[in-house]
Structures are given as structure tokens and as C-alpha cells.
Amino acid sequence: MQFNSISSEQTIFQKFMNFDFILLFCIFLLGVIGSFAMYSTDGGELLFHSKSHISKFLVFFPMMIILSFFNIRFWHYTAYIFYVIVLILLIWASLYGVKASGSQRWVDLYFINLQPSELMKVAIIVCLARYYHRVQLDKVNSFQNLLTAIVILILPMMLVISQPDLGTSILIALSGLVVIWLTGLNIKYFLYSFFSLLISAPFAIAFLQDYQKLRILTFLNPDRDPLGAGYQIIQSKIAVGSGGFTGKGFLKGTQSYLEFLPEKHTDFIFTLFAEEHGFLGSLGLLIIYITLIYRVIRIGSISRSFFAKLYCYGFGSAIFFYITVNMSMVLGLLPIVGSPLPLLSYGGSSMLATMIGFAIVMSAKINHKQLIA
Amino acid sequence: MQSNHFGGEKLLTINRRMFIIGAAKFVVFTGIIIRLFSLQITENKKYRTLSDKNRLREWRLPPVRGEFLDYFGNVVAGNLKVYQLHVVPEQVENFKSLMLRLKELLNLSDKQFNKIIKKKNSQKSWETLIVSDNLTWEQFTKINFFLHELTGAKPVLSVSRDYPLSENYTHVLGYVSMASEKDILNNEVIKNNHVPGLRVGKTGLEKSFENDLIGSNGVQRYEVNAYGKRINQIDHEEGTQGKTIKLTIDTEVQKLSNELLKDVAGSISVMDIYTGDIIAMHSSPSFDPNLFLFGISQDDWQLIRNNPLKPLVNKTLSGLYSPGSTIKPIVALSALENDVVSTKFKVNCTGKTEMYGQTYHCWKKKGHGVVDLKNAMKVSCDTYFYEIARKLGVDRLKQTALKFGLGERVLNEIYSNEKKGLVPDTQWKKNALGKGWVIGETLITGIGQGYIQTTPLQLCLMTAQLANGGYKIYPKITSSNDDVPFEVIKSQIDENYKNFTESKKGLTEASEQLLSFIKEKKHQPLFRNPENIKFIQNAMFVSTNEVRGTSYSSRIKDPKYQFAGKTGTSQVKRITERERELDLKTIEIPYNERDHALYVAFGPYKNPRYALSVLVEHGGSGSVAAAPMAKKLFKLIIDRHEEREKIRKEKLLKI
Structure with missing residues (x-):
């Protein structure tokens, strides 16, 4: 344990002053927007979803601040443990998990129904970082290293796909792949795998669940079965279009x-937001998200440790993926895959994972001068 | 240092690759913003419309049908509040159990129950199913009491047609019943106002005035959720009631007609000889149109359909009968107008006359002896009319008959079931039957037999136009404020008469101008010489009011009520020699072979105002079966005249 290295000697106050307040403000703003959006989904009343969402935010936001005080080395040190715990939870979920609407992705922890696949979205980045x-650099392309990385990535993916939860497993894959990409893996591998994916796509489709095939067909032509x-x-x-300017x-x-929108609490929360606040509101929300991502990337760029840099770049890009996949989906640019919008969508696990992710980013900011051996 | 440890190149790589991702992010975010822009700004209108289409749903309420009033403002077809039970199958969780519960509550028979189920299966699940369209108050309260356990059942207060005078007006008004698919397809107005369970006119005025009567839907606009549940009412548009239509009919006279024709098949029509107002128009037997409102029961329907007296036929308009002797005024007039005979012309009636080996009988076996025209009319001597018909020829007879309204629909477009009748001529026979006209056919046409066919309403119009001095009138059954008042018509007729006599005096140039002027005017004279009309009127008077006249026994002495008429007995089949020898009484002949009894008349004689025609199917002789009814009718009609004038004058003042 090297917690007491000289450069990390900061008082609590100093650490607090080193917080990225713009990032913190963005997170808080999104939490507030999310709470109001949830209030709207409840029809303008403080009902189950809004109450639950607000209370979760009130718990997880301070939690994030507290976690931010942990030294970045702590996260470095516990990265594998974190990954393994989440992996165990995933296995637990597939064995004894709580079933809901046809998939088994939750673990009953008595105080919360935890969705480990959401945590894996962060854990995979930490672990690969x-x-x-x-x-x-010259070892990155070695077969052994590549294989290890692929195993780290494939294990949780398989578990999540089998839940089944295609959306989350795609996001896990994207999060993992972006980290591998950042480390400098030869582009040809990406090209190879991209083409082999393209070739195997027809075979892969055969393994898809019926509802997933239907979603792809529907994406290609939504009017084929409008009801x-x-x-x-x-x-x-x-909904989005009728929102106007x-x-x-x-x-x-x-x-x-009037309940024409399905899943309006979770995956389609942006639809509700865009309907109520129009193009202007949506643009505003996007700007907040872009600022958020920019701040995360910036923290990565000033971080002196490679772990922190890699993590920040990875997490910033992952957030970007969450947002764009979700938005493209509700705007009809991508097929429907279950993917929440970070900090806005209803869901404790997603918020918890996102908050942990930001806590690590914040820790990297506070300790950006810190080196990790 | 870190950079040494890991190598600067590694740092470079990660930053370079991050930059690539950053560029990609920029592109993707731009793409999302473009998409948002195209959805929310460019295509906003389209999606806003779609969104409104999603959330707003209209409920159309049944329109309230216009009423029918008689001349005195009494409602003869109105609207009644009824309690109904509606179910929208789509909104019911367990349709079967709901229906079973309703069956129990409403005491529905298995047959009724199956009918409802059948109806449900034939319509769309979101269409309202009318379980009962006329609940009793008791049933209605019962349903309301158990409503909490009858989710999906909706007790509804609705309006329904009501005919307070039941069978009295059936043939005038027709009746309404559930709109059929054909009704909806054929009539744009019905289509636009249709709601499940809407009643529309099926026959009579109810049908021909459908577009005026139907009114317009009330509309309730609701915001609904994705499941079609009403969330809140956005607005409510009151529908408008259909137009009220006022008839020219006097309910009292109409009722008397119904009473007089009770138990027999026949028709009575009464007309104002100037305004053309139809005061009464009844066809017997009739039926209660209220039976059709909620779907007629099979038993009732069979009873009406199988009645040998044919209640479904409107005999006044669609019944075609040989006019019999009621045509004689026209034959006589035609002969006079064409100068075929003078009023002095005499014929010796021996009871029969022979022509080309064929014997033509007078109704009186022993014959009437020597008769002149007036006497021939009075005693209705057939031999005399054979003779003048022969001299006149059927073609010239037809001209006169057409002028007086035979062979043409009286009420034009108003009743789709009105018949034209037939006034034959030589040309017609050649075209229709391909055979030449035979002189014998002229003879029998002269006594209203043979090919000639008329409706009772045509005979009434004919009589009216004789009674008013021979001027064209325009019969109508509905009355409005735009009606030309009696006084105007009367002065028009007087003016026409003046012009006519002036033009006769010889000023040829002026007369031609005037004639063309007259032609454009309404109520033109139908005669060549007004004296001829007066002569016919007088002949009809003596026929009723002088001893040995055919309807002498039905006369009224009081000049206030005194009327003039002509009897008619129309043969249904050819009388054989044997039958003629037997000289059977009406009662001894099988019903379907008995003669139709007819009577046409106008009154009061001194200053005529009303004309009527009576027909009793298979009633026997006109003087026995039909003329006595005229007596009773005139009594009432003339008693009611003052009342009618009062209403008319009130109406005049209002304008």
C-alpha cells in the first residue's frame, strides 16, 4: 500500500478545493433534471418513480463526493477486486437472480435490487485500465496480452448476454474496446474483427432471440407493424417531433x-424531455452532457498516471456511448436496445455505477499529479 | 518519471487515439443534433398532427330528429326520452360474464340474448353494442343499482322517435328504423351523422325529408390515453335538432278517415281546392309505426305482412284502380270542350248497346230511357257515356284527363312510392302492347274501365281542379311560411279568368301576348270555356242533391255543408253473362272479385273549398260504400274550416 506517498499528502480541505466544480455542477444539474423528468413521468405528482429517483440521487450524489476523497491509488489497487466482485455478482444474478419482464439481471441485496451488469460498465474500464x-506499448499487440484483455472483456459480456440483456452487453463491449483502442492496439485488429463481425452477422442473427430479430426488422422499417x-x-x-422548438x-x-410512450421512466426518458422542452431543451441537455464528457477527458489529459489517464479517457468515451446509443435509439437512428441515459433514466444500479465512475474521475482530478508505480 | 517508465510513445499514442475518438464524438453529436432538428423543427407539423391524432378522440352523440306537426301545431311525430344500455366490447374485461349478468338482470329471453351476441360478433370490437335500446324505468334503475359490478355497461339517456297518433299517420309519415348499411351508403348526410343505433326514415315523409329531419351530431372531444380511456373532456359541441316540418294535414280529419275505413281496405284523401293543401290522406288498413322503432318482432311483422288487406301498401298513392264512373265528369267535360256534343245531346238508354257484335251494358239493366248530359251524369248512365266516348275518341279524352292531373304523380318527388297511373290512348297501346286500338276500348274507357288506371289522390286532385272552376293547383302536404296565401291564389285565379275572357273577345294580338303571359303564371285555366266547368259542377250537384241522383242518399241539405259528387263503382274483373243474369249482391261475391267503391266530391257547393276522394276496396257500389263516408267527412271538414282559417290568418300576420 502506498497511500502515504508525499505528493498525495493533502488535507481534506485541499482535496475538496481540487474538486472539478464544473463537472460536479454538471452531475448535480443532470440529477435535478432527471428528478424533474421523473416527476413529469408520474403525471406531475410525487409518486413512486419520482420519490425513488430523488431519494437515490440524494444518497448516491453525496456518496460520490465521499468516494472522491479516496486516493486514485486505492482505485488502482482495488481494480481487479472490483472487477471480480462484480463478475461474481453477475454469476450470482444468472443463478439466483430476480426475474423481471423475461430477463434475470438483478441481485436482491435486501436494501436494493442491484443490477451488476450496470456496475460492470464501470468495472470493465477500471480493470482494463x-x-x-x-x-x-510494444507488448500491447502481443498475443498473450491481447488474449488476456479479450478474456476480461468476453467473460462479463457472455454473462450479460445470457440474462438476456443485449443493450448492456454492447455497452460493456464498447467501453472495454475503447480502452483497448486507447492503449494503442494495432488498428488492423479492429479492422479484422470489424470485417469478421460483418461476415458473421448473418450467422449471429440466427442466434438472436426472436424479439431481438424483430427489433432489427422494426428499426429498418418501423411502419411494418405500427401497433x-x-x-x-x-x-x-x-413525441420528440411534436415537441417542436x-x-x-x-x-x-x-x-x-397519456401513456403513449413506453418505458418512459427508463430508456425513453429523453423522449419525454424532448417532447416537453423541445429542440431548445434537448440542445441544452446535450450541451450539459458534452461539457460533462469534456471535463472528464480534460481530467484524463492532465493526469500524470497512465491508469488515471486511461480510465478517464475510457470512462469519458463510455459516457459518450451511453448517451449516443440511447439518443440514437429513441430518435430512430439505431434499433431498440435497452440502454439507459446516464443520470436521467430511472434505475438505482445505473445511477450507482455512474456515480462510482465519476467518483474515480474526481479522485483522478484531485490526485492528478500522483504517479502510480 | 512516469513517462520514462512507460515511454513517451505510449502517452503519445493514447493522446492521439483520444483525439480520434474526440473527432468521432463531434461527428456523432452533430448527427444527433441534426436528427433532433429535422424531427423537431423541420417535421414538427407532421408529428404535432400525429400527436393530436393520438390524444384526441371524438364521440358523436346521436342527432335529435326534427318533429312533424300537423296544421294546427300538434306533434304527430316527436321524440321520446328513452333509457338505453350500451356496451363497448373492447372496454369490457370479461364480456361473457357481463352479458350473462345483464341477461339475468334484464330478464332477456334466450332468443334476445342470442340476437345480441350475434350483433356483437358482426361489428367491430370498439363499436358500441346496444344491448337494449328501450329499457323500462325499472330495468334502468336496476342496472344503475348494480352498475359497480357491471364494468363496461353504460346506461344512456337517449331520444327515440315517437308517433303519438300511431296508425293514423303511418302512410303519410312513413316510419323510422335502424339505419341499414344501404341507407348509410346511399345518403351522404346519413353517413356524416351516423352513430350506432341511429334511426332513419324508411318510407314516406320520414324518408324523403331525411336530410332536413336528421339534425346534426353533438360532438364531445376527449383527450384519451394510449388505451383509449377518456382522460378529460376538451370541448362539447351541441348538436342541432333537425328541422321541424309542418304538415297541411288536420289530425281530426285524418283520424275520422281512419275511423271510417276501419276494418276495410281503402283510402281517403281530402284537399284544399285552391292551396292544394292535403287536409287528410289515409290508407287503410294501417299499422303502428312505433313497432319499428326498436326492431319489430317477428310475430308483429308476420301479422302486418300477411294481412290480406295489405297494410304496407299506401293505397292513396301507390294503389292503382280503374276510376269507374268517377271519370265521367272528365269524359263529359272533354266532350263539351271539344264540341263533340252539346249539353242538349240525348241518348236513349235501353240498358245495353251493341257495337261490332259486342254488347256493352249499362249498370241499370232496364235502362235509363232518354237522357241528356246532365241526367246521364246524375244517374251515371253508362250507355250515354259509351256514346259520347265513341264520338270523342280516346286521344282527345286523354288530353283533358292529363290536364286535370291524371296519369301523372300528384306529389312529384315527395313520395318515392307514388304511382303515375295510366291514361291510355291509341299511341300508347301500339307502343306498349303492339296492337291497334279498338273502338270498344274507347267505350269502356268512357266509363272508367279498361286500361285506365288512377290513384285515389289523382281523383282527388281532378275533383279539386273541377271544383275551383278549372284552374291548375299545386298539391302539397307540407306547409311553410313561404306558402302562397289563399287570397293571392284566389286573386290570381280571378285575374287569369279576366285575362282569359278578354282574350276570347277577339283582340288577337293582345290575346296572344296575354296567353303567353298566362302560361308563365301559375294556376292557369285548364278549360276552353268556363261554362263547361260550371255545367259539370252542376251535374255533380244534381247527382248528389236531386232525387234519383246516385249519391242522393248521402246528401246534406244544409247549404253550409252541401256538397256535390260523383260515385264510381269499378269492376275488378270482367262480368260474365251468367253473373249478369244472377245479379248477385256484393256480399255474395268472393271478396277479391267484388267491385271497388269510389266517390269523389267537393263542397260546400255554394262556395267550394274542399275536394275529396274515397275508395273502398272491394266495397261494392260507390253510392252505398263510399258516398256515405263523404257525408261524414264534409260535416267535419267544414266544421273545422273556421279553425283552419284562424291558423292560416295567424300565420299570415306573422310574416
Whole structure:
């Protein structure tokens, strides 16, 4: 343990002053926006979803601040443990998990129904960052290193796919791949795997669940079954489109209020937001997210340790993936895959994972001068 | 240092690759913003419309049908509040158990129950199913009491047609019943106002005035959620009631007509000889149109359909009968107008006359002896009319008959079931039957037999136009404020008469101008010489009011009520020689072979105002079966005249 290295000697106050307040403000703002959006999904009343979302935010936001005080070396040190614990939870979930709406992705922890796959989205980045922290550039492309990285990535993916939860496993894969990409893995590997993916796609489709095949078909042509599979995407587009420039106004989104929108608490929260606040509001929200990502990347760029840099770059890009996959989906640019919008969508695990992720980023900021052996 | 430890190149790589990702992010975010822009700004209108289409749903309420009033403002077809039970199958969780519960509560028979189930299966699941369209108050309260356990059942207060005078107006008004698919397809207005369970006119005025009567839907706009549940009412548009239509009919006279024709098949029509107002128009037997409102029961329907007296046929308009002797005024007039005979012309009636080996009988076996025209009309001597018909020829007879309204629909477009009848001529026979006209056919046409066919309403119009001095009138059954008042018509007729006599005096140039002027005017004279009309009127008077006249026994002495008429007995089949020898009484002949009894009349004689025609199917002789009814009718009609004038004058003042 090297917690007491000289450069990390900061008082609590000094550490606090080293916080990235812009990032903190963005997170807080998104939490508030999320709470209001949730209030709107409850039809303008403080009901289950809004109460639960707000209380979770009130717990997890301070938790993030507290976790930020942990030294970045702590995260470096515990990276593998973190990954393994989440992996065990994933296995637990697939064995004894709580079933809901056809998939088994939750672990009952008595006080919270935890979705380990959400935590894995962060754990995979931490783990790979730790793994590549030591690997030298010329070794990155070695077969052994590549295989280790792929195993680290494939294990949780398989577990999540089998839940089944295609959306989350894609996001885990993207998060992992972006870290591998950043370490300098030869581009040809990416090209190879991209082409082999393309070739194997028809075979892969054969292994997809019926509902997943339907979603792809629906994405290609939402009008083929407007009341069935295409319903979600059509209604979502109607909601967003009818919002117009300034939106229908807070609590006045008829599409969501009248329950035309499915999953409006979770995956389609952006639809509700876009309907009520229009193009202007959506643009504002995007700017907040872009600022958020920019701050995370910036912290990465000033970090002196490779672990912190890799993690920040990785996590910043992962956030970008979460946002763009979710938004593209509700705007009809991608097929429907379950993927929450960070900090806005309802869901404790997603918020917990995101907060942990930001806590590590914040820790990297506070300790950006810190080196890790 | 770190950089030494890991190598600067590693740092460079990660930063370079991060930059690539950053660029990619920029592109993707730009793409999302473009997408947002295209959805929310460019295509906003389209999606806003779609969103409104999603959330707003209209509920159309049944329109309230316009009423029918008689001339005195009494409602003869109105609206009644009814309690109904509606179910929208789509909104019911367990349709079967709900229906079973309702069956129990409403005491539905298995047959009724199956009918409802059948109806449900034939319509869409979101369409309202009317379980009962006329609940009793008791059933209605019962349903309301158990409503909490009857999710999906909706007790509804609705309006339904009501015919307070039941069978009295059936053939005038027709009746309404559930709109059929055909009704909806054929009538744009019905289509636009249709709601499940809407009643529309099926026959009569109810049908022909459908577009005026139907009114317009009330509309309730609701915001609904994705499951179609009403969330809140956005607005409510009151529907408008259909137009009220006022009839020219006097309910009292109409009722009397119904009473007089009770138990027999027949028709009575009464008309104002100037305004053309139809005061009464009844066809017997009739039926209660209220039976059709909620779907007629099979038993009732069979009873109406299988009645040998044919209640479904409107005999006044669609019944075609040989006019019999009621045509004689026209034959006589035609002969006079064409100068075929003078009023002095005499014929010796021996009871029969022979022509080309064929014997033509007078109704009186022993014959009437020597008769002149007036006497021939009075005693209805057939032999005399054979003779003048022969001299006149059927073609010239037709011209006169057409002028007086035979062979043409009286009420034009108003009743789709009105018949034209037939006034034959030589050309017609050649075209229709491909055979030449035979002189014998002229003879029998002269006594209203043979090919000639008329409706009772045509005979009434004919009589009215004789009674008013021979001027064209325009019959109508509905009355409005735009009606030309009696006084105007009367002065028009007087003016026409003046012009007519002036033009006759010889000023040829002026007369031609005037004639063309007259032609454009309404109520043109139908005669060549007004004296001829007066003569016919007088002949009809003596036929009723002088001893040995055919309807002498039905006369009224009081000049206030005194009327003039002509009897008619129309043969249904050819009378054989044997039958003629037997000289059977009406009662001894099988019903379907008995003669139709007819009577046409106008009154009061001194200053005529009303004309009527009576027909009793298979009633036997006109003087026995039909003329006595006219007596009773005139009594009432003339008693009601003052009342009617009062209403008319009130109406005049209002304008």
C-alpha cells in the first residue's frame, strides 16, 4: 500500500478545493433534471418513480463526493477486486437472480435490487485500465496480452448476454474496446474483427432471440407493424417531433402523460424531455452532457498516471456511448436496445455505477499529479 | 518519471487515439443534433398532427330528429326520452360474464340474448353494442343499482322517435328504423351523422325529408390515453335538432278517415281546392309505426305482412284502380270542350248497346230511357257515356284527363312510392302492347274501365281542379311560411279568368301576348270555356242533391255543408253473362272479385273549398260504400274550416 506517498499528502480541505466544480455542477444539474423528468413521468405528482429517483440521487450524489476523497491509488489497487466482485455478482444474478419482464439481471441485496451488469460498465474500464497500466506499448499487440484483455472483456459480456440483456452487453463491449483502442492496439485488429463481425452477422442473427430479430426488422422499417413492434419507435418519434422548438411545456407532454410512450421512466426518458422542452431543451441537455464528457477527458489529459489517464479517457468515451446509443435509439437512428441515459433514466444500479465512475474521475482530478508505480 | 517508465510513445499514442475518438464524438453529436432538428423543427407539423391524432378522440352523440306537426301545431311525430344500455366490447374485461349478468338482470329471453351476441360478433370490437335500446324505468334503475359490478355497461339517456297518433299517420309519415348499411351508403348526410343505433326514415315523409329531419351530431372531444380511456373532456359541441316540418294535414280529419275505413281496405284523401293543401290522406288498413322503432318482432311483422288487406301498401298513392264512373265528369267535360256534343245531346238508354257484335251494358239493366248530359251524369248512365266516348275518341279524352292531373304523380318527388297511373290512348297501346286500338276500348274507357288506371289522390286532385272552376293547383302536404296565401291564389285565379275572357273577345294580338303571359303564371285555366266547368259542377250537384241522383242518399241539405259528387263503382274483373243474369249482391261475391267503391266530391257547393276522394276496396257500389263516408267527412271538414282559417290568418300576420 502506498497511500502515504508525499505528493498525495493533502488535507481534506485541499482535496475538496481540487474538486472539478464544473463537472460536479454538471452531475448535480443532470440529477435535478432527471428528478424533474421523473416527476413529469408520474403525471406531475410525487409518486413512486419520482420519490425513488430523488431519494437515490440524494444518497448516491453525496456518496460520490465521499468516494472522491479516496486516493486514485486505492482505485488502482482495488481494480481487479472490483472487477471480480462484480463478475461474481453477475454469476450470482444468472443463478439466483430476480426475474423481471423475461430477463434475470438483478441481485436482491435486501436494501436494493442491484443490477451488476450496470456496475460492470464501470468495472470493465477500471480493470482494463489497471491491466494496461503496466503493459508497454510494444507488448500491447502481443498475443498473450491481447488474449488476456479479450478474456476480461468476453467473460462479463457472455454473462450479460445470457440474462438476456443485449443493450448492456454492447455497452460493456464498447467501453472495454475503447480502452483497448486507447492503449494503442494495432488498428488492423479492429479492422479484422470489424470485417469478421460483418461476415458473421448473418450467422449471429440466427442466434438472436426472436424479439431481438424483430427489433432489427422494426428499426429498418418501423411502419411494418405500427401497433406492435414498431409502436415504441413511432410513438417516440411522434413525441420528440411534436415537441417542436420550445416544447409542449413542463408536465404538458401529452404523449407521455397519456401513456403513449413506453418505458418512459427508463430508456425513453429523453423522449419525454424532448417532447416537453423541445429542440431548445434537448440542445441544452446535450450541451450539459458534452461539457460533462469534456471535463472528464480534460481530467484524463492532465493526469500524470497512465491508469488515471486511461480510465478517464475510457470512462469519458463510455459516457459518450451511453448517451449516443440511447439518443440514437429513441430518435430512430439505431434499433431498440435497452440502454439507459446516464443520470436521467430511472434505475438505482445505473445511477450507482455512474456515480462510482465519476467518483474515480474526481479522485483522478484531485490526485492528478500522483504517479502510480 | 512516469513517462520514462512507460515511454513517451505510449502517452503519445493514447493522446492521439483520444483525439480520434474526440473527432468521432463531434461527428456523432452533430448527427444527433441534426436528427433532433429535422424531427423537431423541420417535421414538427407532421408529428404535432400525429400527436393530436393520438390524444384526441371524438364521440358523436346521436342527432335529435326534427318533429312533424300537423296544421294546427300538434306533434304527430316527436321524440321520446328513452333509457338505453350500451356496451363497448373492447372496454369490457370479461364480456361473457357481463352479458350473462345483464341477461339475468334484464330478464332477456334466450332468443334476445342470442340476437345480441350475434350483433356483437358482426361489428367491430370498439363499436358500441346496444344491448337494449328501450329499457323500462325499472330495468334502468336496476342496472344503475348494480352498475359497480357491471364494468363496461353504460346506461344512456337517449331520444327515440315517437308517433303519438300511431296508425293514423303511418302512410303519410312513413316510419323510422335502424339505419341499414344501404341507407348509410346511399345518403351522404346519413353517413356524416351516423352513430350506432341511429334511426332513419324508411318510407314516406320520414324518408324523403331525411336530410332536413336528421339534425346534426353533438360532438364531445376527449383527450384519451394510449388505451383509449377518456382522460378529460376538451370541448362539447351541441348538436342541432333537425328541422321541424309542418304538415297541411288536420289530425281530426285524418283520424275520422281512419275511423271510417276501419276494418276495410281503402283510402281517403281530402284537399284544399285552391292551396292544394292535403287536409287528410289515409290508407287503410294501417299499422303502428312505433313497432319499428326498436326492431319489430317477428310475430308483429308476420301479422302486418300477411294481412290480406295489405297494410304496407299506401293505397292513396301507390294503389292503382280503374276510376269507374268517377271519370265521367272528365269524359263529359272533354266532350263539351271539344264540341263533340252539346249539353242538349240525348241518348236513349235501353240498358245495353251493341257495337261490332259486342254488347256493352249499362249498370241499370232496364235502362235509363232518354237522357241528356246532365241526367246521364246524375244517374251515371253508362250507355250515354259509351256514346259520347265513341264520338270523342280516346286521344282527345286523354288530353283533358292529363290536364286535370291524371296519369301523372300528384306529389312529384315527395313520395318515392307514388304511382303515375295510366291514361291510355291509341299511341300508347301500339307502343306498349303492339296492337291497334279498338273502338270498344274507347267505350269502356268512357266509363272508367279498361286500361285506365288512377290513384285515389289523382281523383282527388281532378275533383279539386273541377271544383275551383278549372284552374291548375299545386298539391302539397307540407306547409311553410313561404306558402302562397289563399287570397293571392284566389286573386290570381280571378285575374287569369279576366285575362282569359278578354282574350276570347277577339283582340288577337293582345290575346296572344296575354296567353303567353298566362302560361308563365301559375294556376292557369285548364278549360276552353268556363261554362263547361260550371255545367259539370252542376251535374255533380244534381247527382248528389236531386232525387234519383246516385249519391242522393248521402246528401246534406244544409247549404253550409252541401256538397256535390260523383260515385264510381269499378269492376275488378270482367262480368260474365251468367253473373249478369244472377245479379248477385256484393256480399255474395268472393271478396277479391267484388267491385271497388269510389266517390269523389267537393263542397260546400255554394262556395267550394274542399275536394275529396274515397275508395273502398272491394266495397261494392260507390253510392252505398263510399258516398256515405263523404257525408261524414264534409260535416267535419267544414266544421273545422273556421279553425283552419284562424291558423292560416295567424300565420299570415306573422310574416
